[in-house]
Amino acid sequence: MYQDIIYEETGKVATITLNRPAKMNALSDQMRSEIRQVVAHLQRSNEIQIVILTGAGKAFCAGGDINVMKANIDKQIPYEDRLMAYRRDVVEMVQTIKSIPQLLIAKLNGATFGAGCSLALLCDIRIAASHVKFGLPFAKRGLIPDWGASYYLPRVIGYAKAIELSVSGRTFSAQEAKAINLIDYEVPELELDEFISAYINKVLMSSPFAIRIIKKNMEAxxxxxxxxxxxQEASLQSSCYLSDDHREGVESFIDKRQPEFNGK
Structure with missing residues (x-):
């Protein structure tokens, strides 16, 4: 069904796998188009509660495709045309990914560079294997951090560290990424799948109705x-008080049993 991504659903969990392993999952027009289709589906889904974003092969995402960048330079595309293309290919894509209503977890299985690092920042939770290398080498290509990195990076790791990583473009480890809060968990490579599975099971014990509101409210x-x-907290919490999930959460606690939420 798709060419540059793989989309799978297992119960209440969906997985989007960037699927250009020969190109280290560098972003492509086809990939962007397919992600748009998947997000449109997720926005309509009442079954999916968690979305995993990961990469095929040895990389999560190496960012932009250098060969495409070179081709665009050679074409001498005018500023206005480049601006329109950027708004379509990047601005709208960032907004599309941030519109995913479910909890979005980045499973960082390999190299995470450039716009790949920015893409990880768009996720709600980031879990990386311990061998993963990170980098924001935009300035080394005469560019600035994009795909929302200029907004999210300083808010997640602080202004000073965001500047330092951006101007140096240096490669750094998963251990450093964890120390500066760029990722939430750093896990041995062979334990990554098991760790994420256990984490997902914990999240699935929470109200999907509440999770969607938590995500929306904290972003706002x-x-x-x-x-x-x-x-806004008062308004949303008052809605939660009237939800089926709140009633079930209270009653299951009193009854000393696992809750069975319906997401309403």
Whole structure:
């Protein structure tokens, strides 16, 4: 069904695998088109609660395709045309990925560079194998961090470290990524699948209704004053009080049993 990604559903979990292993899963127009299709499906799905984003082969994503960059330079594309293409290929794609309503987990199985690192930042939770290398070599190509990195990177790891990694473009380890909070968990390579499976099982014990609201509310809070955030919190929590999942969460606790949420 797809060419540059693999999409699979197992129960309540969907997996999107970037599938250009010979190119270290460098981003392509085809890949972007297919991701758009998958996200449209996820937005309609009431069954899927968790989405895993990972890469085929030895890389998560190496970022942009250098050969495509060279071809575009040779074409001498005018500024206005480049701007329109960027808005379509990057700006809209970032907004598309951030519109995924389910919990989005980055399974970083290999090299995570450039826009691949930016792509990981768009995920809600990042779990990396201990051998994974990271880097933001944009400046070495005469570019700036993109795919939302200029927004998310300083907010996630702090301004000073974001600047340092961006201007040096140096490669760094999963251990350093964990130390600066770029990733949430650093796991031995052979234990990555087992760790993520166990983590998913923990999340699936929580209300999918609450998880979607948590994700939406915390994302919005980055742009809000405390007063606005508290008012939105009040509105959303009042909706939660009236949900089936809240009733089930309370009753299952009293009954000393596992909850059976319906996501409503």
């Amino acid at each position: 809070s980055w742009h809000q004053s405390l007063e606005t955030a508290l008012e």
